[in-house]
Amino acid sequence: MSFIRLATPLRSAVPRTAYRRLSTQTTPEKKSNNTALYFLGAGIAGISGYIYLTGSATAKVKATNTESPLDPKSFKDFKLKEIIPYNHNTARFVFELPNNEAALLPVASCLVVRSPEDLPEDDPRALKDSKGKPVIRPYTPVSQPDEPGVLTLLVKKYDNGVASKYIHELKVGDKLAFKGPLPKYLYKANEFEEVALIGGGSGITPLYQILTHALPDPANKTKFTLIFANLTEEDILLREEFDDLKKKYSDKFDVVYALDKPKEDWKGETGHLTGEVLKKYLAKPELGEKVKVFICGPPGQVNAIAGKKDGYQQGPLGGILKELGYKEDQVYKF
Structure with a gap:
């Protein structure tokens, strides 16, 4: 808040007659300057008092909860605050x-979403597929696990995406049901010397979760390389954030688009x-347990690079990474 904005209400509280008296004094400059100094001192004192009480003018509110407001066993409704x-x-x-709590999601983990619990499945507004069956989809938040009061999803709308279309039609004040966190891969600091992350489209979010968790850690020694594939330059999600991390x-950290x-x-x-492209940027498979490759993207891309997943299981390693000599324990498919 500027001094001018602080001082203006103080000035308006002085009667106009006082200003007229000041303007007709034989020694106006001295008294006027004293008055100005008085108001300046009051303004500074006000600011100093505010900083003293709050700790700083931009003090951050921290979440104090030790347990997540989410539930890994059942769905809970949360209200959409902003788009x-x-x-x-x-x-x-x-x-x-609720209560300015943080999500406290472990890294790496995701959530699953569905239409609100207070909305019956037979309601036409419920999230269902073309056969009328409830649709449940996984999403990885882009908000930080310790960020108070909010849970943010970055959602790309696909032409054939039932859930993504449903979410894009939500309005502020509407609800969505969440269940989780659902652990995916337990990341441990400095477990590997080099980590490669291969992403495609909106599959970038779990890789973003790992990077924003690991890189700010002062003790981090792992070298990360992100290879992020998209259709056009406009489709690159979180580019500003990745460039900033670089x-x-x-x-x-290095990022390749x-x-x-x-x-x-x-x-x-x-x-x-x-x-040929991956070989340029990935650590050599001969490094064994010192290297890890994470991949997340459209099924076609994952299949071609690392082999098809077997439902919720990893499935056998295949594709380009197997051809390059990587082993199953060196690769993780989100």
Whole structure:
């Protein structure tokens, strides 16, 4: 808050006759300056008092809960607080957590969502597929696990995406049911010397969760390389955040963007991720247990690079990574 805004109400409280008296004094400058100094001192004192009481003018509120307000065994409804458009087909959906609590999601983990619990399944507004069956979909939040009061999903709307369309039709004040957290991979600091993360489209969110957890840790020694494939430059999600991470942690993080349909001035990788491209950026498989590759993206991309998942199980390693000599315990498919 500026001094002018603080001082203005004080000035307005002085009677106009006082200003007229000041203007007709034979020694107006001295008294006027004293008055100005008085108000300046009062303004500074007010600011100082505010900072003293709050700790700082920009003091951050921290969550104090030790247990997550989410439930891994049952769905709970949370209200949509804000919608923040991201690009032509993606937006951030910010849901409100009670009592300014934090989600406390372990890294790496996800949530599953469905239509609100207080909405009967036979209600036409419920989230259902073309056969009328309830639809449940997993999402990895992009808000930080310790961020108080909010749970944020970054959702890309797909033409054939029943859940993504449903979420994009929500309005502020509407509810969505969440269940979780559901652990995926228990990340341990400095477990590996080098980690490669291969992402495609909206599959970037679990990889983002790992990076924003590991890189800010002052004790982190692991080198991370993100290879992020998209259709066009406009489709690159969280690009500003990744570029910022690269600036802050240039000795521990690098990011490579690849596009199927680049513009003429594009300087990154082009086309699908091939063995030749991956070999340029991935740590050698000969490093054994010192290297890990995480991958998340459209099923076709995951199948081609690491082999098909077996439902919720990893399934056998296949595709390009197997051809390059990686072993199953070196690869994890989200």
